[in-house]
Amino acid sequence: MKKNILGILGLLIAIFVVTALLNPKFISAYNMQNLIKWSSLYAIMGVGVAFVIITGGIDLSIGSVIGLVASLLAFTLNVHHWNPAVALIAILLLSALIGLAHGLLITKVKLQPFVVTLCGLLIYRGIARWVTDNQSMGFPGQDRLDYIFSGQVSVTSTFALPMPLIYLTVIAILAAIFLNRTIWGRYLLALGNNEEGARYSGIQTDNLKIAAYVICSVLAGITGLLFAFELDSVQPAQTGEFYELYAIAAAVLGGCSLRGGEGTILGVIIAAAVIRLIYNSINMLGISTHLEYAILGIVILLGVAVDELVKRYVARRRTARQQAGQ
Amino acid sequence: MASDAPLLLEVRSLGKQFPGVRALHEVDLSLAQGEVHAVIGENGAGKSTLMKILAGVQSADTGEILLDGQQVNIQSVRDAQNLGIALIHQELNLAGNLDLAANIFLGREPQRAGFIDRPALEAAAGEHLQRVGLNLPPHTIAGDLPIGRQQLVEIAKALSCNARILIMDEPTSSLSQKETDTLFSVVRDLRSEGISIIYISHRLGEVKELADRVTVLRDGENAGNLAHKEIGHDAMVKLMVGRDLDKFYERSSHAPGKPVLALDRLRTHAHPSSEISFTVRGGEIVGLAGLVGAGRTELLQTLFGVTPAIGGEMRIADQPFAPQSPLEAIRAGLALAPEDRKQQGLILQMAVRANASLASLRRDQRRGFIDRVAEETVAQDAVDQMAVKTPSLDQVTQYLSGGNQQKIVLGKWLALNPRLLLLDEPTRGIDVGAKREIYRLMELLAGEGVAILFVSSEMEEVLGMSDRALVMHEGRMSGELARDQLTEEAVMQLATGLSLAA
Numbered sequence A: 001m002k003k004n005i006l007g008i009l010g011l012l013i014a015i016f017v018v019t020a021l022l023n024p025k026f027i028s029a030y031n032m033q034n035l036i037k038w039s040s041l042y043a044i045m046g047v048g049v050a051f052v053i054i055t056g057g058i059d060l061s062i063g064s065v066i067g068l069v070a071s072l073l074a075f076t077l078n079v080h081h082w083n084p085a086v087a088l089i090a091i092l093l094l095s096a097l098i099g100l101a102h103g104l105l106i107t108k109v110k111l112q113p114f115v116v117t118l119c120g121l122l123i124y125r126g127i128a129r130w131v132t133d134n135q136s137m138g139f140p141g142q143d144r145l146d147y148i149f150s151g152q153v154s155v156t157s158t159f160a161l162p163m164p165l166i167y168l169t170v171i172a173i174l175a176a177i178f179l180n181r182t183i184w185g186r187y188l189l190a191l192g193n194n195e196e197g198a199r200y201s202g203i204q205t206d207n208l209k210i211a212a213y214v215i216c217s218v219l220a221g222i223t224g225l226l227f228a229f230e231l232d233s234v235q236p237a238q239t240g241e242f243y244e245l246y247a248i249a250a251a252v253l254g255g256c257s258l259r260g261g262e263g264t265i266l267g268v269i270i271a272a273a274v275i276r277l278i279y280n281s282i283n284m285l286g287i288s289t290h291l292e293y294a295i296l297g298i299v300i301l302l303g304v305a306v307d308e309l310v311k312r313y314v315a316r317r318r319t320a321r322q323q324a325g326q
Numbered sequence B: 001m002a003s004d005a006p007l008l009l010e011v012r013s014l015g016k017q018f019p020g021v022r023a024l025h026e027v028d029l030s031l032a033q034g035e036v037h038a039v040i041g042e043n044g045a046g047k048s049t050l051m052k053i054l055a056g057v058q059s060a061d062t063g064e065i066l067l068d069g070q071q072v073n074i075q076s077v078r079d080a081q082n083l084g085i086a087l088i089h090q091e092l093n094l095a096g097n098l099d100l101a102a103n104i105f106l107g108r109e110p111q112r113a114g115f116i117d118r119p120a121l122e123a124a125a126g127e128h129l130q131r132v133g134l135n136l137p138p139h140t141i142a143g144d145l146p147i148g149r150q151q152l153v154e155i156a157k158a159l160s161c162n163a164r165i166l167i168m169d170e171p172t173s174s175l176s177q178k179e180t181d182t183l184f185s186v187v188r189d190l191r192s193e194g195i196s197i198i199y200i201s202h203r204l205g206e207v208k209e210l211a212d213r214v215t216v217l218r219d220g221e222n223a224g225n226l227a228h229k230e231i232g233h234d235a236m237v238k239l240m241v242g243r244d245l246d247k248f249y250e251r252s253s254h255a256p257g258k259p260v261l262a263l264d265r266l267r268t269h270a271h272p273s274s275e276i277s278f279t280v281r282g283g284e285i286v287g288l289a290g291l292v293g294a295g296r297t298e299l300l301q302t303l304f305g306v307t308p309a310i311g312g313e314m315r316i317a318d319q320p321f322a323p324q325s326p327l328e329a330i331r332a333g334l335a336l337a338p339e340d341r342k343q344q345g346l347i348l349q350m351a352v353r354a355n356a357s358l359a360s361l362r363r364d365q366r367r368g369f370i371d372r373v374a375e376e377t378v379a380q381d382a383v384d385q386m387a388v389k390t391p392s393l394d395q396v397t398q399y400l401s402g403g404n405q406q407k408i409v410l411g412k413w414l415a416l417n418p419r420l421l422l423l424d425e426p427t428r429g430i431d432v433g434a435k436r437e438i439y440r441l442m443e444l445l446a447g448e449g450v451a452i453l454f455v456s457s458e459m460e461e462v463l464g465m466s467d468r469a470l471v472m473h474e475g476r477m478s479g480e481l482a483r484d485q486l487t488e489e490a491v492m493q494l495a496t497g498l499s500l501a502a
Helices: A002-022 A029-054 A062-078 A084-107 A113-131 A143-150 A163-181 A183-193 A195-200 A205-231 A243-253 A265-284 A289-325 B047-054 B077-082 B100-104 B118-131 B147-160 B177-192 B204-210 B233-241 B296-303 B326-331 B341-345 B352-357 B372-385 B402-414 B432-447 B459-465 B488-495
Strands: A152-154 A160-162 B007-018 B021-032 B036-040 B062-067 B070-072 B085-088 B165-169 B196-200 B213-218 B221-226 B259-267 B276-281 B285-290 B311-316 B334-337 B420-424 B451-455 B468-473 B476-482
Touching: A002 A265, A002 A289, A029 A062, A029 A160, A029 A163, A029 A183, A029 A205, A029 A243, A029 A265, A062 A084, A062 A113, A062 A205, A062 A243, A084 A113, A084 A205, A143 A163, A143 A205, A152 A163, A160 A163, A163 A183, A163 A205, A163 A265, A183 A195, A183 A205, A195 A205, A195 B341, A243 A265, A243 A289, A265 A289, B007 B047, B021 B036, B021 B047, B021 B196, B021 B213, B036 B047, B036 B204, B047 B085, B047 B165, B047 B196, B077 B085, B085 B147, B100 B118, B100 B147, B118 B147, B147 B177, B177 B196, B177 B204, B204 B233, B204 B488, B213 B233, B221 B233, B233 B459, B259 B296, B259 B451, B276 B451, B276 B476, B285 B296, B285 B432, B285 B459, B285 B488, B296 B334, B296 B420, B296 B451, B326 B334, B334 B402, B341 B402, B352 B372, B352 B402, B372 B402, B402 B432, B420 B432, B432 B451, B432 B459, B459 B488, B468 B488, B476 B488
Parallel strands: B021 B221, B036 B196, B036 B213, B085 B165, B165 B196, B285 B451, B285 B468, B334 B420, B420 B451
Antiparallel strands: A152 A160, B007 B021, B007 B062, B062 B070, B213 B221, B259 B276, B259 B311, B468 B476
16 A cells, blocks of 8 residues: 555656756746645545545535535525524534435435435536526635635745645544554555455444535535635536536545545545646646646556556565465 | 277376476376266366366366377367367356257358258257157257256267267266256166266265266375276275365264254345244254255355245354344354355455455444454454465465365364354365365364355265255255264265155
8 A cells, every 4th residue: 555655656756856857837836825725725635535446436415515505605694694603513414415415316226326426416406506596606705715725824924724634634643543543444444455354343424424424515615615715706516617627636646546445535635636636737838728628637547557457466476475384 | 888989088197287286297098989987076186177177268288188089189179079078067058049950050050042051950959858868849949958858969969070089077066866867878878878977976986876987186186096896985085085085074072061052934135935943052063965956055045145035043152143234244253155255255355364354343443443453463363263375474465375265264163262153165176185184174173163164066075074964955945964863875865856765
């Protein structure tokens, strides 16, 4: 697993160095702050979906949850003038309930994760547009919330850390501790590899899977709050659209297998940074932005393919070594 | 005497290696024309591998195969078919949705102008069905036939490819007594037609009845051969286990303690109309015998909370017990080493350490955090107690041999000190050394007062290890045998649904 991270970290550094050499503006404080901010936002989503992917599932509804959360926040604050604290709590609770619903449908009704969350993608987007009458909204007069979610913490006179990075740091540490140090993290990895075997060892696999979907949706909800204030304006039809795909891409590029049972938090975070870095480099190097998607797709594909080939090579060497040892 | 006939097939020093396991080592086998040649050995002795090589399913690493004195190269099932060798699998391979004629000629349908020539197909299929004594219309749907008849269709299919050598792998493991008799008479007819049969079984009674000659394999090597007049139960067992039986299955009797498990008219999902009642006491080793599909695995799964009971009562140590999940069963002091160890017993992709500690993590937790020291201790104890051969605790379990994998499954449960240990085919597919280790453990635990209920399809194991045997037939208890009543004949009678002769 450590080798896994080294590979993706190498890729990050390589693109970084090449871009920095070709365009000195790349390492300006402004650009770096932006890059860190957007990487952090992607990484929080990625960490969330990583939990689901580790169980062998998928969550396609993340982008729509982000859209719904952002829309409802603007709607409750602007139109109904809710107390901001109440609005935030209600929205995070709603995110958790969405995850709970996904988990229950998948474990108890035994629907496929792809189907459940695909329907979620459609439903939450539709509700967001309907509730807000599809009106774009901003956050006038919410300076405190704006600071909490998209402010900066100054480090030097020219460089400041964006708020999303602070959220990511806290979330990543908690997630890594959960996954690597607690019995539930171990259970999650076990059930992702072999659900039946985990059940036969006394693991309550359904509860854990439900927990994974709740974690994923809550992190999507938090990302939704961060995005809302980052963008300063919410378009119910567009905010967060396709973001689930970036989250899944980050998780997969970061070493999660869609077959389940594999993944590291650090890997996902680095992979999220790689994805944002590619965008940034395309701009910085003056490559046609029409190529963005194509380049992103190729990099992810290559990354995953190399990872698979390395794994196979390691497995073959192990077998050969064992036979020689006999 | 068939064994005086010319040699049809000769296998010379065949070897086959799998990762971590030497499946075959310098194995020889000779088969005369028109001979029924039994190949016997315990689970994991290499019988199946040998047969798969002959049938082209796998290829050998070393050695040679001669047919009619000519060296042949069998690289695929098609090669084997062309040479006249057909394997009748333990799991039948008929397409249940197609009719008999279509099954027999699957992939070789007679054609006319590119379309299947249905009349020719049915006529040819009818002939082959007659040869195996099946008077059924060729358009019968295969899936509608009972398993015994499906097997005869498989044989007809092999004959239609002009097979000269039929390899039958455990053909009677799921047949009733009547179906077995029919099969035997077909085998005898084929023998008189000059067809050679390699017959794999661990039912020694059948081997004695049917075989002209016996080859015994043990741990992937030749353990010996028996000519027709030498074939006897004790001689076969001695070659199979490599020593006298009572030294292999070392059992001492323990005074049985209080009832640990009591079932009262229990009904399971698999056989909802049968009611099962019995008791297992502390310190007792109880064997659960029966044919494949008799409902033994399903019974253990119900006890372990995998598929909850649909009626009746269970008691553990005199307390009502109705587990809805394995976790509840584990909390009541049960442990199960399941039949499918790779799928249910282990997380193959995880290390020895994580597997050995998986069941005890919950008990050893520190407010949700894994107690690394306790985990290490549990894993190391499991490896030491069970004498697991592994390079380290970090070894991924899929790279261990079947025997070592099973030891880890057992080690995982020992850490929890269960009071009732359920074992489902505990020694299937593992080597003799690991087997002895597992028998030793069963004896040790029984001595400590643990109740043990084990399912086994291996007759010697049931006879050797049980203080008492329960026999199941089609979902119900067909009888109970005390240790002094335990004989192969008695078990088989009950397993095939007959009652005991008085």
